[in-house]
Amino acid sequence: MKILTVEGKTREEALRKALDELGASEHEVRVKVVEEGEDKVVLEVGIKAEEVKLIKEVIEGFIKSMGTTGGVEVIEREGVYYANIVTGEMDSILIGKSGKNLEAVQHLLARMIHKRNPKIDVVIDIAGYREKRERFLRAKARAFAEEVKRTGIEYIFEPLPPSFRRVIHLELAGKEGVRTYTIGDGDLKKVVIAPRRRR
Structure with missing residues (x-):
């Protein structure tokens, strides 16, 4: 599996170099910006079909090892692959309470994929749970x-795994009048939305 790191004065120039070397068209490749400056752009470019094949192989092997059947759909957005696994009978077990098992599946499968290709970034979902959540x-x-903001009273979310807490922190980052912080111990912690005090 060939993954190129290419440099150019512009994104277009760097991408053209990679496409020429890979003998591929733009819609056949995954492009990730590694570095972007005023006079230099560094891209990482890989063939989507080969990377998707690897991701599917790893996930299908995982599903089979659990003694069940299912499918996986893989799409690519902005250099990151999103793999949605559907098993039917095992979905709720794989998701777990508040998505805790999904976090473990994410960690395990991402490590298995990185072992074979450390350049691939993959987000694992199960039956669309992560996206909906x-x-x-x-x-x-x-x-x-x-x-x-209106009442001045803090709001505390239910305990959540790290990736879901991050969603809340990012959504409210820079939002005027409020701030977020985390409380609790262990993997499942609570996000607090608090009023931002004026100085």
Whole structure:
């Protein structure tokens, strides 16, 4: 599996170099910006089909090792692969309470994939749970941020694994009038939305 790191004065120039060397068209490759300056751009470019094949092989092997059947859909967005696993009977077990098992599956499969190709970034989802949960948490964070601004009373989320806490922190980063912080111990911690005091 060939992954190139190419440099050019512009993104277009660097990408053209990579496409010429790989003998591929733009829609056939994954492009990740490694460095971007005023007079230099460094890109990492790989063939999507080969990378998707590797991701599917690892995930399908994992599903089979659990003694169940299922499928995986892989899409690429901005240099990151999103793999959605559907097993039917095992989905709820793989997700776990508040997505805790999903975090463990993410960690395990990402490590297995990185072992074979350390350049691949992959986000694992199960039956679309992560995508729906993140969308819900972003909307909830925005709504409760307004409530906290209006009332001055903190709002505390239910215990969440790290990736879902990050969604809330990023959604409200820089939002006027509120700040977020985390409380608790262990993997499942709570995010607090608090009023930002004027100095």
